[in-house]
Amino acid sequence: MVNIIVLVKQVPDTNAKIVVSGDRVDLSAVKKVMSPYDEFAVEAALQHREANGGEVTALTLGGAGADKVLKDAKAIGVDHIVRIDSDGDHDSNSLQTAIASVLSELGAEVVYCGKSAADTGAGSTGPGLAERMGWASVSNVISVAFDGGITVVAPSEGGDARISVPIPAVISCDKGNMKVRKPNVKGIMQAKKAKVEVKTVAIQPSSVAIVAHTMPPAKPAGKSYEGGAAAAEVARLLRDEANVI
Amino acid sequence: MTETIVIAEIAKGTIHATTSELVTAAQALGGSPIIIVPCTDASVADAAASIQGASKVIAAKSDVFNHYDAAGWASAIDAIAPAGTILTSATPQSKDLAARIAARRNISVVQDVVAIDGNQLTSPVYSGKAMQTVALSGPAVISVRANVFDAAPSGGSCDVAVVDTTGNMATAVQEFMARASQRLDVAEANIIISGGRGMGSPDNFVHLEAIADTIGAAVGASRAAVDTWEAIPHSMQVGQTGKTVNPNLYIAVGISGAIQHLAGMRSSKYIVAINKDADAPIFQHADYGIVATWEDALPVLQSTLAGMMA
Ligand SMILES: Cc1cc2nc3c(=O)[nH]c(=O)nc-3n(C[C@H](O)[C@H](O)[C@H](O)COP(=O)(O)OP(=O)(O)OC[C@H]3O[C@@H](n4cnc5c(N)ncnc54)[C@H](O)[C@@H]3O)c2cc1C
Numbered sequence: 001m002v003n004i005i006v007l008v009k010q011v012p013d014t015n016a017k018i019v020v021s022g023d024r025v026d027l028s029a030v031k032k033v034m035s036p037y038d039e040f041a042v043e044a045a046l047q048h049r050e051a052n053g054g055e056v057t058a059l060t061l062g063g064a065g066a067d068k069v070l071k072d073a074k075a076i077g078v079d080h081i082v083r084i085d086s087d088g089d090h091d092s093n094s095l096q097t098a099i100a101s102v103l104s105e106l107g108a109e110v111v112y113c114g115k116s117a118a119d120t121g122a123g124s125t126g127p128g129l130a131e132r133m134g135w136a137s138v139s140n141v142i143s144v145a146f147d148g149g150i151t152v153v154a155p156s157e158g159g160d161a162r163i164s165v166p167i168p169a170v171i172s173c174d175k176g177n178m179k180v181r182k183p184n185v186k187g188i189m190q191a192k193k194a195k196v197e198v199k200t201v202a203i204q205p206s207s208v209a210i211v212a213h214t215m216p217p218a219k220p221a222g223k224s225y226e227g228g229a230a231a232a233e234v235a236r237l238l239r240d241e242a243n244v245i
Numbered sequence: 246m247t248e249t250i251v252i253a254e255i256a257k258g259t260i261h262a263t264t265s266e267l268v269t270a271a272q273a274l275g276g277s278p279i280i281i282v283p284c285t286d287a288s289v290a291d292a293a294a295s296i297q298g299a300s301k302v303i304a305a306k307s308d309v310f311n312h313y314d315a316a317g318w319a320s321a322i323d324a325i326a327p328a329g330t331i332l333t334s335a336t337p338q339s340k341d342l343a344a345r346i347a348a349r350r351n352i353s354v355v356q357d358v359v360a361i362d363g364n365q366l367t368s369p370v371y372s373g374k375a376m377q378t379v380a381l382s383g384p385a386v387i388s389v390r391a392n393v394f395d396a397a398p399s400g401g402s403c404d405v406a407v408v409d410t411t412g413n414m415a416t417a418v419q420e421f422m423a424r425a426s427q428r429l430d431v432a433e434a435n436i437i438i439s440g441g442r443g444m445g446s447p448d449n450f451v452h453l454e455a456i457a458d459t460i461g462a463a464v465g466a467s468r469a470a471v472d473t474w475e476a477i478p479h480s481m482q483v484g485q486t487g488k489t490v491n492p493n494l495y496i497a498v499g500i501s502g503a504i505q506h507l508a509g510m511r512s513s514k515y516i517v518a519i520n521k522d523a524d525a526p527i528f529q530h531a532d533y534g535i536v537a538t539w540e541d542a543l544p545v546l547q548s549t550l551a552g553m554m555a
Contacts, residue, residue, distance in 0.1 A: 014485050014505050018374040025375050036486050091353040091379075092344070115337075118485065120370055120377075122356040123337075124344035127315050131348035136415030137315050139341040142479070151419070155337070155432070155480070156313065157256065159423040163416050175479055175486050207383040208353045211365055214376045222516075224534040228541025234517060234533045235549040242515045242532070244436065244494040245460055245553065 002054035002167070005103060006045040006078065007113035007125065010062055010069040011035040014118055023212035034069045037114025040173040043180045044144045045112045046077050051146035055079040057106060061099060063087040067196045075183035075191035082106070082197045091208035092124045098201045099125070100132040105199075108133075110150070111170045115140050126172030136169040142176025247384055248329030249278040252322060253293055254339060255310075256433065260292045265396035267332045268298045270389045272397070273361040274330060279303060281326055283310045283318065287407040297401035304405055309412040313338055319345035321412030328384060335388040335491075337432060347386035354386045355379060359393045359512070372485055372508030391491050392435075392514050428454070431483055434463030436494045437510075439483055441467035443499020443520065444539065447476035452543045453498060459550045465490070467500045484509035498539050502527025519543070 012018065013031040020026065034042075045056045057080040058073035060066050070081035084102055103111065111130075116123030123139065130137030142160070143153040150165045153176070165171065183191070225234065239245045249271040254261040260282065271278035277300040282290035290304030305325055309317040323346055331346060333339040335357045347354035359376075360367040366387060370377040424430065431437050438453050450464065457464045465488075466481040483490055485505035495513035500506060502518070502525055510516070511530055518531035521538045528534040535542050 012371065014372065018371045020375055092347060093351060093353040096348055118372065121372065121489065123340050124354045124356060127341045127344040128348035131319060131345045138416060140337050156421060159421060161418045162420040162422065163418050165416050208355060208379050208381055208385060211378045211380050216369065216373060216376055219530060222532040222534055224528065224536065226536050228537040228545050230535050231542040231546035232549040234535060235546055235553065237533060238494065239553055244515050
């Protein structure tokens with residue numbers, strides 16, 4: 001019986017157009033979804049439960065609007081849903097300290113998360129939490145297997161490595177060979193009724209503060225050519241103009 | 246003033262060229278950095294001594310550095326790195342390490358930095374659809390994207406101190422599975438040529454492979470190619486749910502340029518697009534766009550490049 005936690009984060013749909021108004025991104029009109037890699041983390045967590053027994057709790061940090069991502073996880077099959085109530089931006093140190101305290105409180109033994117969140121792209125939370133908990137961690141995991149412990153496959157220079165991971169541990173998941181299950185009608189009904197357990201944690205002030213969001217610098221228009229023969233000219237420019245060959 | 250510390254990026258047992266870029270980034274924060282070289286054999290660190298601008302090189306010698314374990318590496322580096330701001334490369338492994346070291350020191354980590362101005366750091370967010378600038382008010386760990394900062398010149402000579410260190414490995418590698426091909430992985434390569442659904446069949450990727458082998462590139466793919474064709478593994482996928490790459494040159498062939506593909510490659514230094522549809526969104530991001538079928542363009546590209554490399 002393993003106490004499994006899966007971290008999920010609500011992010012803008014990856015198709016969404018991001019606009020900056022003033023000096024901050026304006027996400028008010030943007031559809032929010034579960035960060036794509038977190039779907040693989042949920043899948044890995046459910047597979048772990050199926051293999052070794054136990055319960056899966058989905059945990060997020062955010063305002064009340066983030067309950068939706070927990071309900072989505074519930075519909076797919078997690079047992080419990082918990083939100084650390086917080087609006088606003090936190091640096092990695094404040095964020096991880098808050099989440100780590102809740103992991104301890106929940107008695108977590110194995111934590112799954114996505115390899116990075118689609119909004120920040122940072123990928124700091126998984127390894128950072130593992131360090132704070134004093135646990136093992138492997139990031140960018142592309143497959144998981146359970147045999148009492150956990151065996152994962154992750155990229156390693158020149159190929160992949162099969163790694164045995166002692167419990168407790170944090171596993172952050174890439175897509176790899178994982179096929180995610182879709183919620184069924186029963187799951188969706190249960191998710192509707194499910195109650196989100198809300199936790200309030202004192203979050204320490206951040207030492208890294210957001211100054212501004214800006215649009216990416218516009219790229220100067222490139223050179224364009226018609227017809228395959230132009231590839232010879234482009235190859236030459238790559239050598240003589242861009243100096244990349 | 247506190248120190249700035251560069252953790253050397255190691256590839257194939259030697260110091261990777263991006264380490265010199267990290268020295269430039271460290272100088273932008275102020276001061277001349279200490280370079281820490283994680284190694285099992287201290288002679289590896291000698292190459293760092295010639296990077297101009299570093300104040301000192303520490304060869305951090307430990308068996309822990311035989312293969313990567315986040316807990317082991319973070320503890321072994323933390324044990325010998327002075328207090329201060331630490332810079333790493335923004336490769337997947339080094340980002341993982343950066344997060345571990347920061348957490349170990351109860352400081353924050355800022356990933357994927359592409360610009361430094363005083364204590365302000367800028368990184369792409371929302372898959373590159375916006376940039377975020379943050380201000381530091383204390384030491385931090387910073388990972389820096391490749392091919393953004395100029396490499397610090399070589400020709401310097403600073404002292405190399407060999408320091409033994411140890412760390413606690415938390416995981417154990419059971420088996421290493423080498424890639425079947427000798428070609429680089431997209432995450433490691435400085436030139437990438439990627440194919441999309443427009444390649445028509447996985448068999449046609451041989452044309453991309455031939456060019457890759459001519460110029461030492463990795464072969465990548467769009468998600469449509471990976472999802473449609475069993476023979477194209479997910480390890481080749483570039484984009485939102487694949488790998489984020491930052492090469493000097495990215496050649497997109499038969500790829501439309503969907504926002505999720507752009508998410509993984511838009512910060513490449515130079516982008517070449519080959520697509521038969523002049524309206525394909527990829528052309529808006531291309532430095533060199535060729536409106537043609539790959540059937541017409543690739544043989545010309547291959548033979549020209551082969552001639553240039555000969
Ligand atoms: C949550 C989410 C995550 C995603 N993650 C990723 C990701 O990580 N990576 C990714 O790539 N996509 C991702 N996608 C999918 C993305 O939206 C696109 O569907 C995908 O990138 C399209 O791939 P493509 O350009 O190869 O195919 P298409 O869009 O079908 O484009 C094929 C192109 O080939 C051209 N073409 C056809 N024949 C020829 C020829 N003979 N010669 C030259 N050109 C030709 C066509 O003009 C066309 O532009 C994601 C989508 C979602 C919703």
